[in-house]
Amino acid sequence: PKTAYVRTKPHLNIGTMGHVDHGKTTLTAAITKVLAERGAGTFVPFDRIDRAPEEAARGITINIAHVEYETDTRHYAHVDMPGHADYVKNMVTGAAQLDGAILVVSALDGIMPQTAEHVLLARQVGVDHIVVALNKADAGDEELTDLVELEVRELLTAHGYGGDAVPVVRVSGLKALEGDPRWTASVEALLDAVDTYVPMPERYLDAPFLLPVENVLTITGRGTVVTGAVERGTVRVGDRVEVLGASVETVVTGLETFGKPMEEAQAGDNVALLLRGVARDTVRRGHVVAAPGSVVPARRFSAQVYVLSAREGGRTTPVSTGYRPQFYIRTADVVGDVDLGEAAVARPGDTVTMTVELGRDVPLEPGLGFAVREGGRTVGAGTVTAVH
Numbered sequence: 001p002k003t004a005y006v007r008t009k010p011h012l013n014i015g016t017m018g019h020v021d022h023g024k025t026t027l028t029a030a031i032t033k034v035l036a037e038r039g040a041g042t043f044v045p046f047d048r049i050d051r052a053p054e055e056a057a058r059g060i061t062i063n064i065a066h067v068e069y070e071t072d073t074r075h076y077a078h079v080d081m082p083g084h085a086d087y088v089k090n091m092v093t094g095a096a097q098l099d100g101a102i103l104v105v106s107a108l109d110g111i112m113p114q115t116a117e118h119v120l121l122a123r124q125v126g127v128d129h130i131v132v133a134l135n136k137a138d139a140g141d142e143e144l145t146d147l148v149e150l151e152v153r154e155l156l157t158a159h160g161y162g163g164d165a166v167p168v169v170r171v172s173g174l175k176a177l178e179g180d181p182r183w184t185a186s187v188e189a190l191l192d193a194v195d196t197y198v199p200m201p202e203r204y205l206d207a208p209f210l211l212p213v214e215n216v217l218t219i220t221g222r223g224t225v226v227t228g229a230v231e232r233g234t235v236r237v238g239d240r241v242e243v244l245g246a247s248v249e250t251v252v253t254g255l256e257t258f259g260k261p262m263e264e265a266q267a268g269d270n271v272a273l274l275l276r277g278v279a280r281d282t283v284r285r286g287h288v289v290a291a292p293g294s295v296v297p298a299r300r301f302s303a304q305v306y307v308l309s310a311r312e313g314g315r316t317t318p319v320s321t322g323y324r325p326q327f328y329i330r331t332a333d334v335v336g337d338v339d340l341g342e343a344a345v346a347r348p349g350d351t352v353t354m355t356v357e358l359g360r361d362v363p364l365e366p367g368l369g370f371a372v373r374e375g376g377r378t379v380g381a382g383t384v385t386a387v388h
């Protein structure tokens with residue numbers, strides 16, 4: 001039998017972000033190694049994070065690796081993503097719901113374009129706390145590293161993060177991974193900074209249960225399982241739930257987190273829900289599992305949208321009323337008609353107000369973030385301001 005998940009410490013979701021090759025994956029592996037040596041988790045080697053085998057095996061198109069570990073005071077789920085496009089997609093759509101982030105900046109290279117873009121993204125999706133890992137400090141020159149630190153603090157201040165107060169820790173993921181005591185201590189210092197600087201978020205535990213479906217799988221002999229992060233509320237084995245999108249009401253007959261059975265899942269947890277009597281092909285990624293009657297889907301809403309500049313991988317030409325892109329809302333992908341009102345036109349780099357009419361009903365509410373995509377790339381990031 002599997003060991004049950006025991007909730008002994010508060011749970012937070014964090015992740016590494018930063019420019020490609022600055023050492024995010026190496027640092028993620030190093031964190032798991034340092035903590036595994038303390039007996040507080042399992043070492044996850046670089047190759048397993050970078051290829052995210054669990055996700056690939058299930059045929060998920062989104063590239064995101066989850067690892068879990070514990071410090072003395074907290075339990076963390078940590079995400080790492082391979083490429084810049086994965087960050088844009090996962091962060092803006094909320095697939096990576098981060099309570100805090102570790103911004104990895106190479107002390108050798110300093111701020112690069114994706115460093116700045118990830119800070120901007122973090123701000124837009126409501127990540128309020130960032131801790132900086134000045135990585136590759138083993139290979140960096142001290143004075144140059146001081147300059148990089150100044151530059152990073154300025155960047156954070158420019159995006160409203162209060163750069164003077166942000167912890168900046170000089171680390172070497174690579175040397176810590178090799179077991180070098182000095183750099184192992186640097187990773188411990190980084191984790192202490194995360195423990196103390198990133199506060200426990202308000203979890204909306206009392207709100208009705210809601211989980212956006214990320215993936216659906218079949219467990220032979222047991223039935224259909226949906227996976228995802230609990231957005232709000234709690235759910236227990238035996239609870240009735242509604243699957244919005246599938247128009248099904250059913251009962252949760254099993255609950256797991258990271259392969260361990262649990263009695264109750266709460267907001268912020270990454271879980272798998274076993275649903276009674278639901279056929280595999282009736283539930284899809286993009287559907288929402290919620291407490292019955294707690295959400296009313298809609299298709300018309302107003303939003304504030306940032307149109308990505310060409311430099312950020314966005315469009316090179318403006319959009320106008322009548323534009324019909326895809327909207328990624330939670331885990332759903334829905335076409336929508338854009339009405340820009342009086343402005344009528346939005347240029348790359350602009351932040352605009354728009355009204356959207358979706359092709360089908362989805363659960364919507366003010367404050368909900370989404371991505372605007374076209375031809376397979378993200379061209380905008382927005383927040384719902386009103387539902388009509």
Ligand code: GDP
Binds near residue numbers: 020023024174
């Ligand atoms: P990512 O793209 O941000 O995930 O970066 P990776 O973790 O894949 O690392 C990119 C390269 O930087 C690899 O060749 C690593 O070995 C190297 N690297 C990562 N961390 C360090 C470090 O702390 N010191 C040094 N010298 N090299 C590092």
Ligand code: MG
Binds near residue numbers: 024025026050081082
């Ligand atoms: Mg990587």
